Amino acid sequence: MADYPTLFSPLRLGGLELANRVTMAPLFLGYGLPNGETSPLVLEHYRLMGASGAAMVMVENVAVSPEGKGSPFTMLLHEDRFLEGLAKVAAAVKEGGAWAGLQLNHGGRYAHAPQPLAPSPVATGERTPRAMTAEDIVRVTEEYAAAARRVRQAGFDLVELHGGTGYLLSQFLSPRTNHRQDQYGGTLGNRLRFPLEVISAARAAVGPDYPVGYRFLADEWLPGGWTLAEALQAAPRLAKAGLAYLSVMGGCYESFFLPERLSQEKRQGYMADLAAAVKSVVDIPVIAAGRIQEPAYAESLLARGQADLIGLARVLLADPQWPLKARQGREAEIVACEPTCSLCFKRIQQGQPVLCSQWSKQKRAWAENLASGR
Numbered sequence: 001m002a003d004y005p006t007l008f009s010p011l012r013l014g015g016l017e018l019a020n021r022v023t024m025a026p027l028f029l030g031y032g033l034p035n036g037e038t039s040p041l042v043l044e045h046y047r048l049m050g051a052s053g054a055a056m057v058m059v060e061n062v063a064v065s066p067e068g069k070g071s072p073f074t075m076l077l078h079e080d081r082f083l084e085g086l087a088k089v090a091a092a093v094k095e096g097g098a099w100a101g102l103q104l105n106h107g108g109r110y111a112h113a114p115q116p117l118a119p120s121p122v123a124t125g126e127r128t129p130r131a132m133t134a135e136d137i138v139r140v141t142e143e144y145a146a147a148a149r150r151v152r153q154a155g156f157d158l159v160e161l162h163g164g165t166g167y168l169l170s171q172f173l174s175p176r177t178n179h180r181q182d183q184y185g186g187t188l189g190n191r192l193r194f195p196l197e198v199i200s201a202a203r204a205a206v207g208p209d210y211p212v213g214y215r216f217l218a219d220e221w222l223p224g225g226w227t228l229a230e231a232l233q234a235a236p237r238l239a240k241a242g243l244a245y246l247s248v249m250g251g252c253y254e255s256f257f258l259p260e261r262l263s264q265e266k267r268q269g270y271m272a273d274l275a276a277a278v279k280s281v282v283d284i285p286v287i288a289a290g291r292i293q294e295p296a297y298a299e300s301l302l303a304r305g306q307a308d309l310i311g312l313a314r315v316l317l318a319d320p321q322w323p324l325k326a327r328q329g330r331e332a333e334i335v336a337c338e339p340t341c342s343l344c345f346k347r348i349q350q351g352q353p354v355l356c357s358q359w360s361k362q363k364r365a366w367a368e369n370l371a372s373g374r
């Protein structure tokens with residue numbers, strides 16, 4: 001049995017008793033329908049993740065409104081009609097024994113929308129977003145709250161707010177994308193205002209006994225951008241707002257594809273230092289992610305106190321039996337995510353449902369078959 005005493009030890013997270021320290025980090029796969037609904041492939045994928053042996057599965061980012069969709073295939077939760085489909089996803093995850101969470105997002109300036117919204121009109125590619133008015137800020141905050149309430153109604157055990165990947169919440173934090181002159185821009189305290197208001201509204205919507213987690217961007221990895229130094233000042237303030245945990249990541253779409261980042265990203269644990277730094281300034285659990293491939297490495301991060309939980313995204317997609325194999329001492333059988341492969345990213349860019357190059361022919365055929373007719 002397991003040689004990883006910390007990895008397979010329990011942890012209390014916002015009132016939930018997690019059986020071990022393995023979680024599925026959110027991984028957008030483009031399996032949703034263009035109308036924002038779930039699909040048979042979404043359901044079966046998350047059934048598999050729920051049965052992986054991970055203690056908690058965070059369903060990929062779902063948009064709080066159509067104008068917040070990150071892609072044409074992002075699922076939606078801005079109306080009650082989406083409850084039925086997502087309730088089935090929550091049940092599918094829980095059937096396998098994992099706690100089920102759902103991540104909520106607004107893409108802001110990266111959104112797949114005719115006129116994206118953002119803190120300030122800072123262009124990305126050829127598109128320039130519209131600066132949010134005070135009314136937009138109130139409306140979008142309410143959209144987060146309403147969607148968070150639906151996450152609970154759908155039967156999920158917790159909700160996560162997506163403050164990573166350079167999406168809207170982190171756009172307010174970054175001096176690169178937030179040039180506002182009002183109370184939402186300028187000082188760190190002002191740039192934190194919108195994320196804090198969203199956390200507060202979401203918490204009020206779900207109630208005090210329901211965990212709200214946060215995906216936290218610790219560094220944009222861009223000149224003039226959001227840096228770890230500011231992130232370390234911000235993290236305790238976010239934590240104090242009543243979050244159940246911080247799930248730490250680095251980078252945004254403007255930095256992900258820079259040559260130094262592409263080579264860094266091939267390294268095991270490439271974001272673990274960020275998680276460790278954040279963990280040193282907060283007293284809530286911290287999740288580390290980023291190519292955490294070997295169970296022994298995961299164990300060492302936890303044992304050294306660099307993180308409280310491990311987040312596996314592509315790693316778990318490549319081998320949904322990672323936790324089971326690690327626990328049973330079968331780590332040699334783990335099918336690794338291939339560092340030189342970016343098939344998942346490429347498929348998303350092509351508007352195609354994600355496949356993994358490490359899957360067997362049968363598994364690919366299974367996914368393609370379920371996705372057909374999408």
Ligand SMILES: Cc1cc2nc3c(=O)[nH]c(=O)nc-3n(C[C@H](O)[C@H](O)[C@H](O)COP(=O)(O)O)c2cc1C
Nearest residue numbers: 025026027028060061215289290291312313314315
């Ligand atoms: C295709 C793809 C989709 C992703 N989707 C999300 C997402 O919806 N929400 C999120 O917070 N992070 C997302 N991430 C980041 C992952 O959660 C994770 O931090 C990152 O992939 C590193 O972990 P890994 O090496 O195990 O994949 C995504 C990453 C990839 C490659």
